[in-house]
Amino acid sequence: MDFSFTEEQTLLEDSVARYMQNDYSFDDRQKAVKSELGFSQDNWNTFAELGWLGVPFDEANGGFGGGAVECMVMLENFGKALVVEPYLATVVLAGGAINHGGSTEQKAKYLPGIIDGSKQAALAYVEPQGRFNLADLVTTAKAEGDGYVLNGYKAVVLNGPSADLLVVSARTSGEQRDQKGVSLFVVDASQTGVTRRDYPTVDGLRASEITFENVKVSADDVLGTPGEGLATIEQAIDEGIMAVGAEAVGCMEVLYKDTVEYCKVRQQFGQPIGKFQVLQHRMVDMFMEHEQSKSLMYMAAMRMDEGYGPQAQKAVSAFKVQVGKSGKFVGQNAVQLHGGMGMTDELNIGHYFKRLTIVDTLFGNVDFHLKRFGQL
Amino acid sequence: MKPNLSATDQAFERQVVRFVQRYGPKVDESWRTRAVQQRWQARLTEYGWSVPSWPKQYGGPDWTPTQKYLWYRTCARAMSGYAEPDAIARVGPLLIQWGSQAQQDEYLAEIRTFAQQWCVGYVEPMVGTDLRLFSTTVAHDGEGWHLNGCKVAVFDAQYADKMCCLVCLKDRMSRDESGQRFAFVIVDMHSPGLTLHRQQTLDGESVFRVEFEQVHLAPNCIIGPVGHGGQHAALMDTHLFGVLGRSGVVGAQLELLQQQMRGLAEEDELQRRVSEAEIELVGLEALEIRFTDALQHNLPMPFPLTLLRIRASQLEEKMGTLLVESFGYYALPYPDEITSHNESEIGPERVSGAKAASRSRLAQLTKSAYMDTSLDLQDQLARVLKL
Numbered sequence: 001m002d003f004s005f006t007e008e009q010t011l012l013e014d015s016v017a018r019y020m021q022n023d024y025s026f027d028d029r030q031k032a033v034k035s036e037l038g039f040s041q042d043n044w045n046t047f048a049e050l051g052w053l054g055v056p057f058d059e060a061n062g063g064f065g066g067g068a069v070e071c072m073v074m075l076e077n078f079g080k081a082l083v084v085e086p087y088l089a090t091v092v093l094a095g096g097a098i099n100h101g102g103s104t105e106q107k108a109k110y111l112p113g114i115i116d117g118s119k120q121a122a123l124a125y126v127e128p129q130g131r132f133n134l135a136d137l138v139t140t141a142k143a144e145g146d147g148y149v150l151n152g153y154k155a156v157v158l159n160g161p162s163a164d165l166l167v168v169s170a171r172t173s174g175e176q177r178d179q180k181g182v183s184l185f186v187v188d189a190s191q192t193g194v195t196r197r198d199y200p201t202v203d204g205l206r207a208s209e210i211t212f213e214n215v216k217v218s219a220d221d222v223l224g225t226p227g228e229g230l231a232t233i234e235q236a237i238d239e240g241i242m243a244v245g246a247e248a249v250g251c252m253e254v255l256y257k258d259t260v261e262y263c264k265v266r267q268q269f270g271q272p273i274g275k276f277q278v279l280q281h282r283m284v285d286m287f288m289e290h291e292q293s294k295s296l297m298y299m300a301a302m303r304m305d306e307g308y309g310p311q312a313q314k315a316v317s318a319f320k321v322q323v324g325k326s327g328k329f330v331g332q333n334a335v336q337l338h339g340g341m342g343m344t345d346e347l348n349i350g351h352y353f354k355r356l357t358i359v360d361t362l363f364g365n366v367d368f369h370l371k372r373f374g375q376l
Numbered sequence: 377m378k379p380n381l382s383a384t385d386q387a388f389e390r391q392v393v394r395f396v397q398r399y400g401p402k403v404d405e406s407w408r409t410r411a412v413q414q415r416w417q418a419r420l421t422e423y424g425w426s427v428p429s430w431p432k433q434y435g436g437p438d439w440t441p442t443q444k445y446l447w448y449r450t451c452a453r454a455m456s457g458y459a460e461p462d463a464i465a466r467v468g469p470l471l472i473q474w475g476s477q478a479q480q481d482e483y484l485a486e487i488r489t490f491a492q493q494w495c496v497g498y499v500e501p502m503v504g505t506d507l508r509l510f511s512t513t514v515a516h517d518g519e520g521w522h523l524n525g526c527k528v529a530v531f532d533a534q535y536a537d538k539m540c541c542l543v544c545l546k547d548r549m550s551r552d553e554s555g556q557r558f559a560f561v562i563v564d565m566h567s568p569g570l571t572l573h574r575q576q577t578l579d580g581e582s583v584f585r586v587e588f589e590q591v592h593l594a595p596n597c598i599i600g601p602v603g604h605g606g607q608h609a610a611l612m613d614t615h616l617f618g619v620l621g622r623s624g625v626v627g628a629q630l631e632l633l634q635q636q637m638r639g640l641a642e643e644d645e646l647q648r649r650v651s652e653a654e655i656e657l658v659g660l661e662a663l664e665i666r667f668t669d670a671l672q673h674n675l676p677m678p679f680p681l682t683l684l685r686i687r688a689s690q691l692e693e694k695m696g697t698l699l700v701e702s703f704g705y706y707a708l709p710y711p712d713e714i715t716s717h718n719e720s721e722i723g724p725e726r727v728s729g730a731k732a733a734s735r736s737r738l739a740q741l742t743k744s745a746y747m748d749t750s751l752d753l754q755d756q757l758a759r760v761l762k763l
Contacts, residue, residue: 001380001381001382001442003665003666004377004673005377260763281758284758291663291678291679292656292662292663301377303379322659370652373654374648
């Protein structure tokens with residue numbers, strides 16, 4: 001039992017934390033959100049230069065060889081600064097799917113572009129009817145000649161607008177919700193037959209609805225064994241949960257601290273509102289929710305690093321349930337305690353609240369993971 | 377970062393589990409039985425494990441924080457209702473830090489070997505945790521110290537030889553404006569003028585109201601420098617037993633709950649709430665482990681200890697509630713001394729789970745309402761966090 005970081009992990013944390021404090025202001029973030037791209041290309045280039053985009057990948061592919069703890073250390077600090085650069089979509093989700101499902105050749109082909117920042121990517125795994133069931137797919141890939149032809153529709157693809165590469169789940173056999181018969185394809189986003197409808201999301205990111213119409217994919221671009229892709233998506237999604245969960249823990253810390261500060265300054269009836277016991281109890285609860293989420297985050301990250309399997313999955317679901325509940329509690333109460341001002345776009349409070357709300361939905365909400373936890 | 381215990385700690389845990397299985401109360405035994413307590417205490421003394429929280433030079437086993445945690449968690453988990461005696465958890469550390477050499481010589485060895493039973497007199501009627509309202513008083517009348525007043529909610533008073541009692545001190549040397557100062561004093565429970573009155577809790581257990589009328593105290597009855605009673609009380613509240621490792625209690629509750637659930641069909645809603653509580657238990661364990669890890673490596677506390685107390689209480693209450701609900705109609709039987717004397721357990725084994733189950737069902741009822749003063753503790757945490 002040991003909660004201490006290695007020297008490398010500490011260095012990584014210091015480097016990310018320092019960058020976020022000195023070079024990632026809330027105002028700059030808001031400018032990036034309103035820009036055409038939706039994030040800052042300069043920041044992305046810096047992330048690449050600092051080696052952050054290679055953190056989860058093997059050294060053989062030019063990465064850092066990090067695991068869940070490294071990801072956690074980074075993303076918690078991303079959360080504190082509400083980072084909008086598409087690290088989750090490109091590195092964790094799409095990069096993770098290629099890393100876990102891909103052959104040596106496929107990794108060598110795609111990962112270096114992600115690591116050096118030249119390629120943006122997205123994981124297209126959601127369908128309108130499927131909600132959180134990763135196997136509920138009506139998009140099909142039919143074998144034709146020495147390749148496949150993709151037809152279907154993918155919903156709310158995070159980072160879709162910027163993605164050069166799409167990792168797409170589609171059914172190569174079986175019925176709509178079968179566990180078997182799910183395959184993963186790497187598709188060039190500019191290919192004929194791929195059409196996007198782009199839009200912003202409430203938490204300041206970008207996403208797309210993507211239609212695939214007779215899109216030809218070569219057999220070389222199937223990740224892993226055809227029909228066995230579900231396990232790969234599941235692992236990438238669980239890593240995605242660790243990433244957004246860590247972000248949420250970072251968000252909660254900021255909200256708790258900001259709320260405490262605000263309640264010390266804001267006066268009502270001749271005293272700081274923080275003197276009121278009702279508000280104190282709320283803040284104590286916010287503190288406890290954050291600490292509990294953080295503890296479960298550590299446990300889940302350590303389990304993931306021990307090896308991916310049912311024990312790790314169970315820890316991840318427990319963490320996701322906690323983050324969903326705590327995030328909602330901390331977010332809503334931070335807004336509430338800031339009063340009407342908390343409702344405006346001027347304060348950063350509301351933006352954290354929005355991110356926390358979205359994090360609960362991403363990759364399965366409290367109800368979904370409660371059920372998964374019970375079944376594992 | 378590593379989530380698992382080291383090989384040494386794993387071996388230690390196995391040893392502890394074996395010890396508890398062998399010498400703790402069996403399923404059909406109760407902690408309230410003196411013989412059960414004495415068997416346990418004799419083995420603890422023999423192993424040198426009776427005072428885990430004391431420094432080595434006073435007879436402590438010199439366990440690491442992780443080992444202490446494993447000990448507490450195992451005891452909490454395996455032995456429903458077990459509590460480290462107040463003498464060891466609270467009085468001992470107080471004497472070690474503040475007691476005179478003479479007091480230490482007189483009492484510590486007796487406490488360590490269970491030769492002497494102690495209780496703690498702390499709570500007073502209508503006082504709660506506000507020290508300023510305490511009114512049990514010790515005064516010097518020229519010939520000696522006399523104690524007057526009343527303490528309530530005193531556990532184990534019926535067995536105790538001594539009481540460690542928080543009092544206001546009125547003496548000629550007092551200089552502060554109210555003329556009052558706080559101190560802990562040692563009271564002989566067999567003194568004339570001291571009377572015991574049994575109070576029954578919701579689950580049929582006993583606590584006592586102890587009244588003092590001109591109780592004469594020994595000359596060296598006061599522990600430590602006068603006027604630090606508040607500080608001493610705070611010290612008593614920092615003992616780890618009953619705070620660290622309480623996930624063990626909740627774990628035992630969960631096990632009982634899962635046992636109950638196996639007999640129930642079509643209880644999806646309850647099942648969902650059980651899963652929710654189970655995740656909170658994982659969270660509590662994670663908090664405990666983080667805290668222990670900081671103690672183990674001499675790092676700053678990641679959060680105040682009070683947080684663990686609040687969370688453990690809340691979760692025991694939640695599990696208690698779920699258990700009471702899972703009992704269904706078997707939440708009703710109330711085994712009193714008359715009807716349960718020499719009788720078998722009420723209800724079939726399948727629903728009652730184990731022997732002595734209706735007693736433990738009642739305990740769950742009490743837990744569901746009040747494990748600890750968690751609202752007071754929230755105030756306390758608010759103060760610690762400087763909100």
